[in-house]
Amino acid sequence: MTAAFRSPAVSPVAVPGPSASGPAAPVLAAKGLSARYGQVQALAPLDFEVGSGELVAVLGPNGAGKSTLLRAILGLVATGGEVSFQGTVLPRRNPAAVASRGVVLVPEGRGIFGPMTVAENLELGAWSLGGGRRSRVAQERRLSWVFELFPRLKERLGQTAGSMSGGEQQMLAIGRALMADPKILLLDEPSLGLAPRVTEEILETLGVLNRSGLPVVLVEQRAPSALKLANRAYLLSLGRLAAVLDPREVQSHDQLAQYYFA
Numbered sequence: 218m219t220a221a222f223r224s225p226a227v228s229p230v231a232v233p234g235p236s237a238s239g240p241a242a243p244v245l246a247a248k249g250l251s252a253r254y255g256q257v258q259a260l261a262p263l264d265f266e267v268g269s270g271e272l273v274a275v276l277g278p279n280g281a282g283k284s285t286l287l288r289a290i291l292g293l294v295a296t297g298g299e300v301s302f303q304g305t306v307l308p309r310r311n312p313a314a315v316a317s318r319g320v321v322l323v324p325e326g327r328g329i330f331g332p333m334t335v336a337e338n339l340e341l342g343a344w345s346l347g348g349g350r351r352s353r354v355a356q357e358r359r360l361s362w363v364f365e366l367f368p369r370l371k372e373r374l375g376q377t378a379g380s381m382s383g384g385e386q387q388m389l390a391i392g393r394a395l396m397a398d399p400k401i402l403l404l405d406e407p408s409l410g411l412a413p414r415v416t417e418e419i420l421e422t423l424g425v426l427n428r429s430g431l432p433v434v435l436v437e438q439r440a441p442s443a444l445k446l447a448n449r450a451y452l453l454s455l456g457r458l459a460a461v462l463d464p465r466e467v468q469s470h471d472q473l474a475q476y477y478f479a
């Protein structure tokens with residue numbers, strides 16, 4: 218059973234412990250990335266990198282700025298700094314253009330369409346594959362892959378998404394994102410509201426996806442579970458980068474707590 222973090226009032230500075238070095242050749246690189254909502258700065262400038270084939274966890278208590286970091290990468294909020302993906306600078310305030318480069322977000326709360334069927338939701342995810350026969354072939358191939366990862370979706374193709382369990386809805390949200398042919402997958406708290414067993418099942422599948430070569434950024438409250446999968450972890454606190462952790466050196470809950478309560 219995994220332990221979720223509590224939400225401590227932590228100081229954003231002077232966090233002890235290791236700082237893991239980044240990848241030699243990052244596929245995604247944010248430099249001096251900051252974000253604000255109106256006049257409120259929600260994320261202080263930070264550097265963030267994901268290497269080819271890496272799974273990077275983003276950890277921190279409620280309100281730390283984890284979702285904001287993902288939104289800033291997508292250009293969904295006002296940002297400062299620069300984000301590059303596969304060597305090209307991504308446009309700001311144009312999330313559709315960013316997604317069409319293969320930077321695909323599975324949002325917090327899943328964002329699936331409840332009244333639509335599983336099949337219709339998956340079809341919507343395939344928008345980026347375009348029209349025509351070739352894309353239909355690509356779509357079918359991706360669909361078979363999604364069914365391999367999540368056999369339950371195949372069993373429930375005609376069911377409305379809103380009538381499925383929370384875990385099944387999360388599988389659908391990930392399946393829909395995979396239909397968009399991502400080159401990197403960003404997930405915002407896929408375990409939210411799910412039982413530990415279902416969470417483990419979903420995180421395990423993310424591990425399979427990552428090992429197939431897909432880079433993953435995983436925002437997660439269940440830090441111990443995320444650290445089992447991650448190559449590196451960025452710890453945020455009060456809208457600042459508090460530490461970059463090497464999961465091999467931070468495994469026990471006690472060790473993790475020192476970063477939260479420092």
Ligand SMILES: Nc1ncnc2c1ncn2[C@@H]1O[C@H](COP(=O)(O)OP(=O)(O)OP(=O)(O)O)[C@@H](O)[C@H]1O
Pocket residue numbers: 254257259277278279280281282283284285286438
């Ligand atoms: N739309 C918004 N308008 C104004 N402030 C916002 C908005 N969304 C988030 N914030 C603020 O930005 C800060 C960071 O929020 P964010 O959602 O990124 O945190 P989080 O680490 O993802 O938290 P949680 O784990 O609770 O989802 C918080 O102080 C939050 O209140």
